Amino acid sequence: MKTSLPHLVAPALLLSLAACAGAPTQGQFLSSYEDLTPRTDMVRAGALDRADAEALEGIQAVRIEPTVFAPSTNAKAWMTADEQTMMLREVDAQLCFELSERFEIAGRDAAPTTPRVRAAVTEVIPTNPAGSAASAAAGFFIPGPVGLRVPGGLGGLGAEAELLDAANQQIAAIVWRRTATAIGTDNPSLSRVGDALQFVEPFADAAAATMTPEDHEPREITAETDPCREYGSRFRVEGLGARFVTGLYVPQMSAARAAEAEAEAAETEPTAPQP
DSSP states (O other): OOOOHHHHHHHHHHHHHHHTOSOOOOOSOSSOOTTOEEOSSOSSOEEEEEEOHHHHTTOOEEEEOOOEESSHHHHTTTOOHHHHHHHHHHHHHHHHHHHHTTSEEEOTTOOTTSOEEEEEEEEEEOOOHHHHHHHHHHHHHSOSSSEEOOSTTOOEEEEEEEEEOTTOOEEEEEEEEEEOOSEESOOOBSSTTHHHHHTHHHHHHHHHHHTSOTTOOOOOOOTTTOTTGGGOOSSOHHHHHHHHHHSSBOHHHHSOOOOHHHHHHHHHOOOOOOO
């Protein structure tokens, strides 16, 4: 009896997804790790979280603190300054996108009584560019919805976030981790932080869900009222186009727009004189 390719791929895909969904290790960032319990509704990621449902009920607005690396000496040791900036900027952007659909986003000069969200990148597993190039080439000759990645050098992301009240009491918290799979829908990338950057959005979605009251109604956001405009578009057409043409995730086209100060500095930086 003949066995079709989908029937062969499906069991391997399930095993591959299960392998990357183990519970993450608690870090050193959250104000408390008490009462965190494993999330059972995730397939590709592993998470521990907790939420005080009663305390969440009255929250209308939150302020988002800039994301950090924690512990700072380990999480970013191998990364360049540009890679670090891109990583933190993307977490800031995705948290803003996700939380703004649930709460009003207060400015950093908001009243001290405004609950605050703080997040940290605790682990970045580098993506192997050579393996990604081979994966993209294989994908060109074997097209389909399920991609195949070279097993060596698959990247990943570990992150934590919490919501604190005015008295610095933890209202909600999450510890989250995900690694790329050899069989699945994770796009290869020539960037060492390619996989980690792609996993920021699901982390932010999970974090925001943990911080959301049960009776939440989505907020309506327009281009004019979007409190996250500084990060660029929520729907990044350029990145999708690059993936369609090359089969690769291109952070420079897909990640959050650089901060205005950084962009202006780059534009005004003097170039070396031509011989």
